[in-house]
Amino acid sequence: MKFLLYVLLALVVVPLQTTLLHYAGVFGVRPDLGLIAACLVGFLGGELDGLILGLMLGCFQDMLSAGDLWINVVTKGGSGFLAGLAGRHMAHITPAVMTAGLAIISCLSSAVFLYSMNPAGLDEVWLGVRSTVLVQAGLDAAVGAGLYLLFRQRWSDDRMVTEGAL
Amino acid sequence: MAISRSTYGTRRLAIVLFACLLVALLLLPSQSQRLLQYVGGPLGQVLSLPLAAFSSVDHGIADMWNGYVALQSVHEENRQLHRDIELLKGQNNQLRESMTAVQRYETLLNFKQQSPSQTLAAQVIGRDATNWYRGMILNKGESDGVRTEMGVITPAGVVGRVVKTNSTSSVVLLVTDPNNAIAGVVQRTRDEGIVEGTSHGRARLKYIPLLSRVQAGDRVVTSGLTGAFPRGLAIGSLIQVEKSEGDLFQSAEIEPEVDLSKLDEVLIITAPYEDADAAQKLLQAIHGDRKKP
Numbered sequence A: 001m002k003f004l005l006y007v008l009l010a011l012v013v014v015p016l017q018t019t020l021l022h023y024a025g026v027f028g029v030r031p032d033l034g035l036i037a038a039c040l041v042g043f044l045g046g047e048l049d050g051l052i053l054g055l056m057l058g059c060f061q062d063m064l065s066a067g068d069l070w071i072n073v074v075t076k077g078g079s080g081f082l083a084g085l086a087g088r089h090m091a092h093i094t095p096a097v098m099t100a101g102l103a104i105i106s107c108l109s110s111a112v113f114l115y116s117m118n119p120a121g122l123d124e125v126w127l128g129v130r131s132t133v134l135v136q137a138g139l140d141a142a143v144g145a146g147l148y149l150l151f152r153q154r155w156s157d158d159r160m161v162t163e164g165a166l
Numbered sequence B: 001m002a003i004s005r006s007t008y009g010t011r012r013l014a015i016v017l018f019a020c021l022l023v024a025l026l027l028l029p030s031q032s033q034r035l036l037q038y039v040g041g042p043l044g045q046v047l048s049l050p051l052a053a054f055s056s057v058d059h060g061i062a063d064m065w066n067g068y069v070a071l072q073s074v075h076e077e078n079r080q081l082h083r084d085i086e087l088l089k090g091q092n093n094q095l096r097e098s099m100t101a102v103q104r105y106e107t108l109l110n111f112k113q114q115s116p117s118q119t120l121a122a123q124v125i126g127r128d129a130t131n132w133y134r135g136m137i138l139n140k141g142e143s144d145g146v147r148t149e150m151g152v153i154t155p156a157g158v159v160g161r162v163v164k165t166n167s168t169s170s171v172v173l174l175v176t177d178p179n180n181a182i183a184g185v186v187q188r189t190r191d192e193g194i195v196e197g198t199s200h201g202r203a204r205l206k207y208i209p210l211l212s213r214v215q216a217g218d219r220v221v222t223s224g225l226t227g228a229f230p231r232g233l234a235i236g237s238l239i240q241v242e243k244s245e246g247d248l249f250q251s252a253e254i255e256p257e258v259d260l261s262k263l264d265e266v267l268i269i270t271a272p273y274e275d276a277d278a279a280q281k282l283l284q285a286i287h288g289d290r291k292k293p
Helices: A002-019 A033-045 A047-063 A071-088 A095-116 A122-151 B002-027 B029-069 B072-114 B276-291
Strands: B118-127 B135-138 B151-154 B157-165 B170-174 B181-186 B192-197 B203-209 B219-222 B234-242 B249-256 B265-271
Touching: A002 A033, A002 A047, A002 B118, A033 A047, A033 A071, A033 A095, A033 A122, A047 A071, A071 A095, A095 A122, B002 B029, B072 B118, B072 B265, B135 B157, B181 B203, B181 B234, B192 B249, B203 B234
Parallel strands: B157 B234
Antiparallel strands: B118 B135, B118 B265, B135 B170, B151 B157, B151 B265, B157 B170, B181 B192, B181 B219, B192 B203, B203 B249, B219 B234, B234 B249
16 A cells, blocks of 8 residues: 555656746756655655655656666665665654755765766866755755655654555 | 593684685685795705705615625626636637747748658657756657657757657757767858757857867857758857867857757657658669779
8 A cells, every 4th residue: 555655656756846846946956856755755654665665756757867767766765765774763853854864865866966977077066066966955955844844743753664564 | 521622622623724724725826825835944944854864864775785785796797707807818818828839830830841851749748857967858759759869859950869768758868968969060160060068058069170260159050960960950159169278179169049948849850851761772872883993
């Protein structure tokens, strides 16, 4: 049941990301809803949930992106897993922790993208960091924290240990 | 008994007075009229006060009825008219949008008919799923005959090339993406180079010969050397030529001809030249003739 829910979530999030989200862009950079969804589920549902949703989202995103076919699968799956690990070692997840965690994971994910682009020199790396990595990290953190606050009432503060349920 | 007699006397007196009045009215009509007018003046004034009061109440009630109770239907009618206006505004907007779309399709169709290439019209249905690639998603895929490496254009010029396809959609890497490379030629000087995207959302013509006299404002078109595009499609105009000492080539920044942020419909080049088979045979024939001697 949960797996189906994740499939549905992925089927909603990725088309939303490619179509309507450019209205929410800042300096031409959009929040990565796939990454946010994977991280939120990882934080709250555990690393396996985060990993599975991340892999699904990454797979769908790769189909609708001009980049290599592995890159979103790896970054989104990794982000979900990392968020799950981070969430497991925290006694209590607060919006501030969520914001910081999302920003860090977003930066790490963007670093993989930046590396895969084969930047010509430090200037291009710095340009990528300034124009995309930091902006996207801020957006991801803000949107993720907002969604967490929105849905916090529906989740109990105790993390759902659901590996067996899948 | 006394009361009864008094009442009787008063009644008789009243009857007598009424009879006198009737007689006076019948026998002396004009005089009685004047008398009545004389008496009626002050009576009218006295009456006018309650009359005005009642009249104002009456008007108040009428106003209230007309302004509130009876206006229920007007209010509803007003709301209906507002709804109609909104509906008509929406329809008007849709018609304007349709008219713009028809104009765009007309331009696209004219270009398609005049183009030497076989093309397939497609709609832009989305943007790249990440922030790292300048790409867009088209609504035509492998089932429509779209394959990777096919060129994508508009009547204005080159848009990019197809890099991914599935059965129903395809992903196009725009000409402004750093991972894209298209063979281009400067229209005025015929110097060839490679057009690559830049990190700033523009394009750059690289590998221009050092002795070339290219200058800002020169137009760059496709050279036709790569398979995706026929010769002569507009890519953009040079805005700045850079020549560093010690470099083997010049390079120049290009402002793309097509506004890539406002694309709705594009053409996918399925075959760069209309009669590809004939062109192939002609080439083979030429090569064959060369080999004979």
